[in-house]
Amino acid sequence: xxxxxxxxxxxxxxxxxxxxxxxxxxxxxxxxxxxxxxxxxxxxxxxxxxxxxxxxxxxxxxxxxxxxxxxxxxxxxxxxxxxxxxxxxxxxxxxxxxxxxxxxxxxxxxxxxxxxxxxxxxxxxxxxxxxxxxxxxxxxxxxxxxxxxxxxxxxxxxxxxxxxxxxxxxxxxxxxxxxxxxxxxxxxxxxxxxxxxxxxxxxxxxxxxxxxxxxxxxxxxxxxxxxxxxxxxxxxxxxxxxxxxxxxxxxxxxxxxxxxxxxxxxxxxxxxxxxxxxxxxxxxxxxxxxxxxxxxxxxxxxxxxxxxxx
Amino acid sequence: xxxxxxxxxxxxxxxxxxxxxxxxxxxxxxxxxxxxxxxxxxxxxxxxxxxxxxxxxxxxxxxxxxxxxxxxxxxxxxxxxxxxxxxxxxxxxxxxxxxxxxxxxxxxxxxxxxxxxxxxxxxxxxxxxxxxxxxxxxxxxxxxxxxxxxxxxxxxxxxxxxxxxxxxxxxxxxxxxx
Amino acid sequence: xxxxxxxxxxxxxxxxxxxxxxxxxxxxxxxxxxxxxxxxxxxxxxxxxxxxxxxxxxxxxxxxxxxxxxxxxxxxxxxxxxxxxxxxxxxxxxxxxxxxxxxxxxxxxxxxxxxxxxxxxxxxxxxxxxxxxxxxxxxxxxxxxxxxxxxxxxxxxxxxxxxxxxxxxxxxxxxxxxxxxxxxxxxxxxxxxxxxxxxxxxxxxxxxxxxxxxxxxxxxxxxxxxxxxxxxxxxxxxxxxxxxxxxxxxxxxxxxxxxxxxxxxxxxxxxxxxxxxxxxxxxxxxxxxxxxxxxxxxxxxxxxxxxxxxxxxxxxxxxxxxxxxxxxxxxx
Numbered sequence: 001x002x003x004x005x006x007x008x009x010x011x012x013x014x015x016x017x018x019x020x021x022x023x024x025x026x027x028x029x030x031x032x033x034x035x036x037x038x039x040x041x042x043x044x045x046x047x048x049x050x051x052x053x054x055x056x057x058x059x060x061x062x063x064x065x066x067x068x069x070x071x072x073x074x075x076x077x078x079x080x081x082x083x084x085x086x087x088x089x090x091x092x093x094x095x096x097x098x099x100x101x102x103x104x105x106x107x108x109x110x111x112x113x114x115x116x117x118x119x120x121x122x123x124x125x126x127x128x129x130x131x132x133x134x135x136x137x138x139x140x141x142x143x144x145x146x147x148x149x150x151x152x153x154x155x156x157x158x159x160x161x162x163x164x165x166x167x168x169x170x171x172x173x174x175x176x177x178x179x180x181x182x183x184x185x186x187x188x189x190x191x192x193x194x195x196x197x198x199x200x201x202x203x204x205x206x207x208x209x210x211x212x213x214x215x216x217x218x219x220x221x222x223x224x225x226x227x228x229x230x231x232x233x234x235x236x237x238x239x240x241x242x243x244x245x246x247x248x249x250x251x252x253x254x255x256x257x258x259x260x261x262x263x264x265x266x267x268x269x270x271x272x273x274x275x276x277x278x279x280x281x282x283x284x285x286x287x288x289x290x291x292x293x294x295x296x297x298x299x300x301x302x303x304x305x306x307x308x309x310x
Numbered sequence: 311x312x313x314x315x316x317x318x319x320x321x322x323x324x325x326x327x328x329x330x331x332x333x334x335x336x337x338x339x340x341x342x343x344x345x346x347x348x349x350x351x352x353x354x355x356x357x358x359x360x361x362x363x364x365x366x367x368x369x370x371x372x373x374x375x376x377x378x379x380x381x382x383x384x385x386x387x388x389x390x391x392x393x394x395x396x397x398x399x400x401x402x403x404x405x406x407x408x409x410x411x412x413x414x415x416x417x418x419x420x421x422x423x424x425x426x427x428x429x430x431x432x433x434x435x436x437x438x439x440x441x442x443x444x445x446x447x448x449x450x451x452x453x454x455x456x457x458x459x460x461x462x463x464x465x466x467x468x469x470x471x472x473x474x475x476x477x478x479x480x481x482x483x484x485x486x487x488x
Numbered sequence: 489x490x491x492x493x494x495x496x497x498x499x500x501x502x503x504x505x506x507x508x509x510x511x512x513x514x515x516x517x518x519x520x521x522x523x524x525x526x527x528x529x530x531x532x533x534x535x536x537x538x539x540x541x542x543x544x545x546x547x548x549x550x551x552x553x554x555x556x557x558x559x560x561x562x563x564x565x566x567x568x569x570x571x572x573x574x575x576x577x578x579x580x581x582x583x584x585x586x587x588x589x590x591x592x593x594x595x596x597x598x599x600x601x602x603x604x605x606x607x608x609x610x611x612x613x614x615x616x617x618x619x620x621x622x623x624x625x626x627x628x629x630x631x632x633x634x635x636x637x638x639x640x641x642x643x644x645x646x647x648x649x650x651x652x653x654x655x656x657x658x659x660x661x662x663x664x665x666x667x668x669x670x671x672x673x674x675x676x677x678x679x680x681x682x683x684x685x686x687x688x689x690x691x692x693x694x695x696x697x698x699x700x701x702x703x704x705x706x707x708x709x710x711x712x713x714x715x716x717x718x719x720x721x722x723x724x725x726x727x728x729x730x731x732x733x734x735x736x737x738x739x740x741x742x743x744x745x746x747x748x749x750x751x752x753x754x755x756x757x758x759x760x761x762x763x764x765x766x767x768x769x770x771x772x773x774x775x776x777x778x779x780x781x782x783x784x785x786x787x788x789x790x791x792x793x794x795x796x797x798x799x800x801x802x803x804x805x806x807x808x809x810x811x812x813x814x815x816x817x818x819x820x
Contacts, residue, residue, distance in 0.1 A: 078663065080612050080634065088615070108615035108622075122665060124559040124680060127589025145668040145677055146561065153562035175669050176662040176724075179634030179813055180820050182739055186732045191820040197732070207728040207739050209708045210701075215728060216669075218739065223662070225672055291675065297705060298672035310563075360500075360530035419502075419772040425803045428718050428743070435694060439529050439687035446530030449771050450500035 007239050007266050009259055010038035010166060012249045013074040015174070015219055017049050017198040020056060026250065027060045031067030033256045035263040038245065039064050042074040044102055044120070046181075046220045047084045048194070050076075070098065077102040077120040078177050078221060100141070107135065114138050119166075119247075120174060124150065126157040133161045141166040141247060144173040144229070147295040148237070148307035155242035156310040164244040169231040170258060171249025172204065172286075173298065175216070176223040183220050191221075202252045203285070214286065225298060227289035232279070233272040233304035234293060235265050241309040253282050272304075336378055339393045343380070346459050347391035351384075353458065358386050360447035364440040370394075370402040373410035384444065404436035411478050418456045419449050420478075489756050491790055492763050495553065495652060496779045499531045499768040501541045504552075506772045508544070511783030514551035516584060517541070517768065518682075522564075523571040524555040525586075525608055525664075526768040527682030539578045551581040557606035559587045559665075559679040569593055576601055584630070585609070586665055588623075595624040604628040604652070608665035608679075614646035621648050628652055630764065632663055633746065634813045634820075637754045644759030653755060656778055657766025658805060659746040659812055660684075661724040669723040673705040690721045702726070717807040719743020725805075743806030748814055749782070753789050755814075774803055 011030055014023060030039055041060055043050040061071045075091050076084055091099060092109035101107070102118035116139040123129055123140055132140075140158060142151055142165060151167060158165045183205060184194035198205075204217035204224055217224040231238065231246075238246060246266070248259055261278050264270035270278075291300035293307075351358075358365060361384055368390075371380040381400055383390035394400055408416070412431055415421040423445050426432035434441050448455070460471035496512035498504035507515045518524025520532040533541065542552045554575040560568040568590050575583060576598045583601060585591045586608035594603055607630040611617045620626040628650035631640060644651045662669065667684075671677040674689040685704055693701040698714030702721045709726030712718050719725045724740040733739075746766070748755065755763065763786065765778055778800060785795035801809055813819045 078612070079616070080639075085613050085615060088613075103613075104609070104611055104616040104619060105613040106615075108619040120666070122559050122587065122679065124587065125562045125565050125589050127560075127565055127592060128587055129589075131588050131592050143668075143679075145671045145679070150562035157562070173668075173672070175672050176667040178662050178740070179632075180661065180740070186730045186737075186739065188733075190818050192817060200732075205730055205732065207730055209728060210711055210736055211708045212729065213707065215707060216723075218730070223669065223740075292668075292671065295675060297675040298668065299706075359534075362529055364529075422771045422774040422777075422803055424720075424770055424805075425774070428805055428807055430700075430712070430714070430716070430718055433694060433700070434692055437688075438690040438692065442528065442687040443530035445771070446500065446528075450502045452502050452505065 007235070007243065008037035008245045009035065009263055009266065010072075010245050010247045011036050011040060011255070011259070012168070012171070012247050013040040013042050013044045014250045015045055015172075015222065015224070016202050016204060016250075017046070017196060017220070018202055019199065020053050022202070023053055024056060024060065026255070027064060029256055030259075031064045031069060034259040036069060036248070036259050038070045038072055040072045040074045040100060042100075044074050044077050044118070045222050046198070047076055047081065047087065048191075049196070049198075049220075050087070072098040072100050072116060074100040074118055075102055075106055077118075078179070079103045079105040080179065100139075107132075110136060112136065117141065119143055119168060120177070123154075126153060129154055129157050129163075130161060133158075133163050137163060139164045139166065139245070141168075141245075144168055144175075145292045145298060148234075148241075148293050149295065151238075151243065151293075152241040152307060152310040158244075159242050165242070166245035166247050167231070167238060167243055168229055168249060169235065169238070169246040170262065171228055171251055172217055172224040172226070173229050173249075173289075173292065174222055174224055175298075178221050178223070181220050182218040182223070186218065225289065227287045227299050227301075228284055229290065229292075230279070230288035230301070231290055231293060232262070232265060232275050234290065234307075235262070235272065237307050237309075239266070241307070251284075253284055257282055336393045336395060339378075343391040343393060344389075345462065347382070347389050349462065350455055350458065351386050351389055353453070354451045355386065357447040357451055358384065360450060361440075361443045364403075364437070364443045367403040367437060367440040367444075368401065369440070369444060370399060370405040371413060372405055372407040373413050374407060376410050384447070402436065404434065404438070404440045406441060407433040407435075411474060414456055414474060415478055416445075417448055418454050419451075489790070490759075490761055492756055492761055492786060493551075493652075494779070494782055494786055495762050495764040497657075497765055497768040497770065497775060498541075499526065499528075499770070500772075501533065501537050503768075503772050503775050504541045504545060506775045507779050508548045508550045510776050510779035512550055512779055514553055514581070514762070515545060516553040516555055516764075518555040518557075519571050519574070521567060521571070522558055522680065522682045523560075523568050525557050525606070525678070525682045526555075527558075528769050529687055531769060535574050535578070538574075538580075542578050542580060546579075553582045553584055553604060554580040555584040555606065556590060557584050557586045557608045558682045559608075560590065561680045565589065572598065582627070591620065591624040591626070599625070602627045604630060605649075606630055606665070607632055607654070610663050610665045612663075614643060617643075617647045617649065628762065630654075633659065634663065636817055637751060637758055637814055640755065640760065640814075641758035650761040651759060652762035652764050653748075653760050653814075654746060654766055655748040655752065655755070655763045655782065656800065657746055658720065659741070659744055659810065660722070661741040667724075673707060673723065685720065685722045692721075717743065719806045742808065744808040744810045745804035745806070746812050746814075747800060747804065747809035748811055749785060749795065749800070751811060751814055752782075752785055752795055756786075756789060770803075777803060
């Protein structure tokens, strides 16, 4: 298979509140060492976190571009306050910036400007996809909970529309957004006075059930899965149905090593079984899951079974 | 799935209710219950659609302050409503436990089941979906099932029902906010 | 002040009649399938039931709003189109929608029927709402329950459509239309299947002491001691443990219901055109009491009097009520 036909690997925006130096180090390593095609930057979860890194975006984007990566700026998933609305308006203004939107507020500003649709936008069907493509959407990262049967149809629709598609294949899945900050709540604070406690949990704050079972992860206003999505065995099916990009969500584990594993499987240099064994050496602190892909409870991991392309 | 769980202990009134009812041998109750359930089913044939796959479910309805429980199978082709001794509760899919007056008002949609559940005056064990279906089926019956049943027994029936309702009203704010 | 429309829940034909009799200006309802966000067992309307119910409501001057407010997954879009076509044939007064594809279908094929943007669309800014108005001629937006009253006032002034807000009922903590917690645990999706904590996956377990454990799928989501009030078995109202918090706690929200009766005059003067009561899954008893109480309160405010607010606390989840995000930003 020609290299140009390989599925592209993308790094999702960092969902957690890492300090600026950690982010700079992360992007430097990704730029220099990770075999990925697209890297997303930008704060998606909490507008209060954004100022800590805004001044570094230019440097990071330039560094990643020098490393041969396509840089995409991802916008906020929840837009409410005047300050947040202004952020959206300024990012959506006509420019060369590749933009991935995560809230419908952005749609108002985007007339005539190409944009990408993030996984926190509700694109579940071909009608919605076609409508947004008509408005200028060029790429769709599908919702984490979308089953393979629907992803296959959307991949085919995308092909006919001349746009591209992406699914998350690694990392914790976003499960819910709220106006309330649950990190602040856990520390008996409110969002306006959070003192950025979310920084204490670089992979999110674990919630256990009353039976002390691992359950969910709190990341500010976002709730995530405890389990890490892992679609290594499904990569071939994903490619066969015509999905063009696969997404890795950043965690504190070695994302360069993880991206290499996925890259080698995509390139056909490593079998999914061998890849699993290598991944198992990387100290992922939670079980893997693929339930959403099979229309099963999202936390489960089912044995691989091929899903037909549409 | 069947359950044979512990009888619930629910605080509340009830004791007065027990005294209202004569210590009737269960075998005398059975034909009356059969008449009740047949009549309700005949008058409200549309309600069974809401039970979906749970027509064959066996519900134990447990009025904690009565000396017996009721076993219900809401299948219009094979109806069952039978009183059973507390010492020998039959296998069932779901059990609904509450005070007799609460359960009576619930059947008639005079009380909100969710509110009773929130206040812990109503307990559900077993197949929750079957219970939700039964609740929704009963809630879509416009006429008062209790009145209808009371009418079967003529003036004494209506007097008994009115007695229950007065008792319910006297319970005050806890249950009836309006 | 505009006389606001009181928009009331109807889970069954009988509940719809009850709401109409209790003074609803409009009722909202859905079909017995995944096309609406309260796809609960034994609830909702068949096509013939809705046809009869709409005729009944219209005879009393009450509008009927049909919720087609879930997100059809690719491959199943026809079910949503059928729901819309049936609603149009029956003569509903508006569709409540969330999905862009569904909104586009209605706008193109039934342009004469009003479109309301569901809370499930999570349109939380003037820009998002203007987008839906511009593209699909949306006439009304149901605002997410995350805005304060002053924010609602600013919103109403900044958008070209009517504003509907929730005033009473179940108080979901996650932004509607953006929560897949149920799917993560049960394999059924709130957005795609219209369910939240499906009853088939809920189990209540009582111990000898009267404590009640609530299980959803394979997980324990709460345990109520015998003296504690209970709530809905939803993940966002459960108790969990976190290292940062001493002891189990309601990590998202405690069982509590929204009750904005005290804020009604403020909401009405903020330009809210429709007041929504949640609870299609509730009984006729609930509909009768809540609709009746708010009917009286709204009429009293319109007559220039202080509202009479009947105590609705017994109908609330956990027997507790809150003004949630509406009162103050500290809720966030």
